[in-house]
Amino acid sequence: QQQVxxxxxxxxxxKGGISIINCAYENTAFDYFPWYQQFPGKGPALxxxxxxxxxxxKEGRFTISFNKSxxxxxxxxxxxxxxxxxTYFCAATPETWDSGYALNFGxxxxxxxxx
Amino acid sequence: xxxxxQTPKYLVTQxxxxxxxxxxxNLGHDTMYWYKQDSKKFLKIMFSYNNKELIINETVPNRFSxxxxxxxxxxxxxxxxxxxxxxxxxxxxxQKRAHEQYFGPGTxxxxx
Numbered sequence: 001q002q003q004v005x006x007x008x009x010x011x012x013x014x015k016g017g018i019s020i021i022n023c024a025y026e027n028t029a030f031d032y033f034p035w036y037q038q039f040p041g042k043g044p045a046l047x048x049x050x051x052x053x054x055x056x057x058k059e060g061r062f063t064i065s066f067n068k069s070x071x072x073x074x075x076x077x078x079x080x081x082x083x084x085x086x087t088y089f090c091a092a093t094p095e096t097w098d099s100g101y102a103l104n105f106g107x108x109x110x111x112x113x114x115x
Numbered sequence: 116x117x118x119x120x121q122t123p124k125y126l127v128t129q130x131x132x133x134x135x136x137x138x139x140x141n142l143g144h145d146t147m148y149w150y151k152q153d154s155k156k157f158l159k160i161m162f163s164y165n166n167k168e169l170i171i172n173e174t175v176p177n178r179f180s181x182x183x184x185x186x187x188x189x190x191x192x193x194x195x196x197x198x199x200x201x202x203x204x205x206x207x208x209x210q211k212r213a214h215e216q217y218f219g220p221g222t223x224x225x226x227x
Contacts, residue, residue: 043218100163100171
């Protein structure tokens, strides 16, 4: 069962535009929400993460918006660059021993930023 | 210095064979994981280990047997390989409760 739903599956944005990827979850035990970036042939790399006690977190051109009541969170990439072209995964996990701290991933969004 | 390393990077083998993938982390983390990424790029947890102790096994067939000889290593042994085992396998590590997981470069397993 997919615990984290991610959309869109693919996204094409012009250079300088804003890329927006959305995720939704059902499990209210989730309390850590990271975004990972994966380039072809590489492992996923942590981009930015948020906990439910804040509604927004910004790091450079990357911003996570978090809506606890709606159980949704999104990644915004401002001033998108061709080098941002990659697959982006949202994830969620509860901070509990019996979860194994394992990440539940969305299905990924393939982002292409055109010159 | 590579934080999380895996060997081999590519593994091509025939159905029915037994193979192993090795993982090492030099970050001093105490939790290690194996994830499977299928052909549609979906990432799914297989195992989670903390201080060499198995925490979770996410309904993985018992043909898959992880082994953690020490905190820095988590190897994956797969018996009687099947076509459906073809995927990219990622090892990851984190400091317990920190959640920031560092992934290795992946091992692409192809079963023919």
